[in-house]
Each structure stands twice: as structure tokens, then as C-alpha cells.
Amino acid sequence: MTTLSLDTQVLITIGCAALVTYGLRLGGLLLASRLPRSGGWKRFMDALPGTILISLIAPGIVSAGWWGGLGALATAICAHKTGNVILSMVLGVAIVALQRQW
């Protein structure tokens, strides 16, 4: 593979991400009547947002160790109780940051 300059890489990466995202937005609207509304495919699509986010964070929590696990747990409980994403995030980060100050 030929090496591209960083600027070119940035341009291609953002361009691909933009195309894919816009394609899904417009595609959903144009294909609305053809998308299945029940069955396995529907259940797959409904479950995907949650399982994707879990896959994003699980290895990160494991590699952050016990305090990372505690921070994540505090964040999850706070988000569940208050529904406030920003507040919950700050709580989790504060736990990890405080432990590192010691």
C-alpha cells in the first residue's frame, strides 16, 4: 500500500464516515416501506445500539483495573438514577482521577 500524506488520510477518513452516515439517513427514508418491521432482522437492529456501546467500553473497563471498574459502576448507577449523562460521566472520571492523585 502506498503511503498517503496525513492530510489525505484525514480527508478520506472523514469523507468515508460522512458518506456512510448520510447514506444511512437518506437510505432509511427512501427504503422505509421495504425494511422489515418484525422478525429476527428487526430484533437484531433493535438490540444493536446497546451491544455496540457495550463492546466499545468492555475492554476499556477491564484495562483500567479495579478503580476503572468502580468508576464505570458509579457512572452506570448515577445514569440509571438521574438520567443525566454529563453528571454521571463527571462522577466516573472524578473517581479515577482522585485515585491517581494519591
Add this chain to the structure above:
Amino acid sequence: MMSGGVRKGFMANLAVAVSVAAYGSILGVLAAQKQITWVALLAMNLSVFAGAAQFVMVDLWLPPLPIAEITLAVLVINFRYLLIGASLQPLFEGKSLVHKVLMMHLVADENWAMTMAERRQGGASTHFLFGGGLCVLLAWCLGTLAGHSLGAVVQNPEAYGLDFVFVAVFTALVTTLWRGQQDLTPWLVAAATAILCQQLLPGKWYIVLGGIGGALVPACFPSKGAGDPEAKPA
């Protein structure tokens, strides 16, 4: 040019725009730490315009950029836009293709939700949706760029736990997606698959593989007696 519907949509999204800006400032700090220029960040805001996907792009951002991995991750994370787009079909009934092509770019979770709520009151239009999109986009750009200028001056990000921000943001977000007992097995399968794949495979393929692995559980084994999952309160 700014029709009544656009203005109405813009105003209706002002409150939620504040939280969009706050969330965006976190992304801006992380982007600055990854040496992403503010021009690239702004280009990403304007062209991709999707919060969770942009967080993942910044997380995967390490030159030489893994273009295929980033594109695939964005595709899977934004798959929900297929459903969001489909849900807007009644609103776009009878509109021209050009109108659809122009209006659909500025559809984010926030202004979509506002439009669906407004629709129940009978007041929504494609202009309302677009006006809301403009409001969210403006807040998103202001928030991310403010965070970016702040993030550039932080010297020792680990001391403030900034490397943990990504995990914390998504932990909070995923908690709000919990639909009940039916999600337990899919989420455990997703976590186990992701941790295993991260150990065994190079790069960040674990995100996609874990997500698909977990979502295959309800697809192949519908939960017994749960009936229609949408009938259950969140």
C-alpha cells in the same frame, strides 16, 4: 429564507442544544489530545454530524489512520439512522427527492426526537426538523471547538482521568439504552466477545464483532413470553 417552520424548529431545540454543546466540549478536549486540528474537527462536525460515531472516530484516531476500521465502526454505530430515516417517511410524504436529499443530512437524535414529539401535537414539518438540525449543529460546533481550544492547553491528561472520559461517556449512554431483562444475555455476550477479540485480534475490530455477536442473540433466540419488546416500558 428562514421560514416559520425552520425558526420554530430552531427555537424548540434550544434547551437540548445546551446539553449537546456540553457533550461536544468533551469531544473537543479528546480531539485536541489526539492532535486533531480544529479544521478537521469542524469538517467532521459538518459532514458526519453524529455524536457517538465522532467519539469513536476520535478514539480510533492514530496515524496512519485505520480508514477501513473507522468506516466500518461508523457504519455499525450509525446503523440506527436507517430506522430513524424510515420513521420520518410519513413526514416526507409527497415531498420531492431533492427536498429529501437536502433535508435528511441534518437529522440527529435530538432534533429527530423533538420532531416526533411535535408530530404528536400535529405541528411538525420537514422545515421544523431542519430548523432543529441547524440549532443542534450550531451547538455541536460551538461546544466541540470550545473544548478543542481548552484541550490543547492540558498538559498531563491522565492525571485528570481524561483517558477514562470515553469509557465513562459510553457507560452513561448505554445505561439509558437498557430495555430490561431481555438485554442481559445479549449485553453479556457482547462484552465477552469484545474482550476476547481485543486480546486475539489486532486493531479495533472487537467493537464491530462484539456488537454483532451480542445482537445475534435476540435475532436467533427470541425471548420466551416477552411478546412485543416495544410494549414494555423502558
